Amino acid sequence: MFGTHLLVAATVLATGAPAPAPRGPLTAPAPLGPLTAPAPLGPLTAPASRGPLTEIAFAISPDQVTQGSRVVLAGYAGSGDSGNAAPVDVYFRKTENDPYVRIARTAAASSGRFSTTVTAVASGDYEVLYRGNKRRGPASASDYLAVYTTRTVTRLVYAWTATRLQCHPVCRTHGPELTLGTGPVHLSFQRDCGPTRSGGSLGFTRDPWNKHAAGDPGWRDFKDGAGPVEFDLAPPERNGHFYLTWSSVQRARGQATLCDLRFTATQTANEITYV
16 A cells, blocks of 8 residues: 555655757858948038138337336238238236236238237236237237336445554555446545655556556546545446555654545445336
């Protein structure tokens, strides 16, 4: 009985699930069909012409002037010798941190040449902007103008002083090597040797022996001490040194031959301040 039950169970297990359906034969995919070439792009076309290149040149003349002077702003803009007529605006700024401000307007002729005149007030950059026309594009350029003021100043060149010098038979002083400015040198020469008889020479020279001829514009001779306290020298050489030689001789026995001597040399010069 037990064996029969097992056989039935086995039969149920063997026949309970249906068998898979048989697979038919494999079929090839459908053909893709013939390849077709892409449509031709057609001939390439060049971009539209933008016209000739616009050139520009600009300069200020003169480029360094005193405040209040008139300067010329001139240049060329365009291409070729004709067809360049267009407005030109002029701008100014004092420093690179300042914006440009339009101060004038002029125009370029057909030749491309333009020019205008302005009053120089301050140093800074001037920019010109060529506006162009239907055939010419815009262009710009800039230039720098230096503006200054001047004033006359007196500058000290050299000063020397000594008191109670023993100038018998002679005393001398040799200044340092200097370079003078342009123009004459003004001297203020004070001397006091009491009642003695005194005299000498004061000059500016590059001669190491300090020699000079009578009438040399770089020297002044004081015979017996006579001569001006204020005078000018015109040394032929700008490089050299001041040299003073002085003697004090007794007029009577027992007189002191001590001297107080001093001189100051100055020159006037134009001091320039840029604005």
